[in-house]
Amino acid sequence: MKSVILGMAVFGWMLAGSAMAVDMPADGKAKCGACHAIDTKKIGPSWKDIAAKYSGKADAEAVIAANIAKGGAFGWKMGNMPPKGMGATDAQIKSLAKFIVELK
Numbered sequence: 554m555k556s557v558i559l560g561m562a563v564f565g566w567m568l569a570g571s572a573m574a575v576d577m578p579a580d581g582k583a584k585c586g587a588c589h590a591i592d593t594k595k596i597g598p599s600w601k602d603i604a605a606k607y608s609g610k611a612d613a614e615a616v617i618a619a620n621i622a623k624g625g626a627f628g629w630k631m632g633n634m635p636p637k638g639m640g641a642t643d644a645q646i647k648s649l650a651k652f653i654v655e656l657k
């Protein structure tokens with residue numbers, strides 16, 4: 554009985570683990586995915602690296618949103634980001650900025 558309970562706990566943990574694996578929101582895939590990934594560098598920096606750059610800064614979300622909207626270079630030396638990525642709306646930019654700051 555004990556092992557059954559343990560087995561169920563492990564199974565539940567595995568399910569929770571896979572549900573928690575971060576995936577880019579659909580808007581991100583459509584408007585940013587050509588150049589960004591969560592964990593790896595592509596044409597632009599990985600979103601986890603960006604989250605790390607801003608970690609602990611109180612105004613991170615606002616700064617990131619403003620930078621996405623205006624585009625350009627932010628010191629990554631990877632080139633220039635087009636303003637609003639590939640045509641993201643202000644609402645999408647806001648929610649993606651929040652998504653990025655919350656990455657660990």
Ligand code: HEC
Nearest residue numbers: 584585588597620626627628629630631632634638641649
């Ligand atoms: C055409 C390619 C391209 C697209 C599309 C693109 N980016 Fe970028 N992005 C870049 C590059 C290149 C950089 C790094 C610029 C530099 O070297 O400083 C960057 C940097 C960033 C940064 C870092 C800002 C900072 O302050 O350090 C954020 C955040 C970001 N992108 C978010 C997004 C989001 C969100 C989208 C979609 C709405 C998006 N990007 C779409 C190329 C792109």
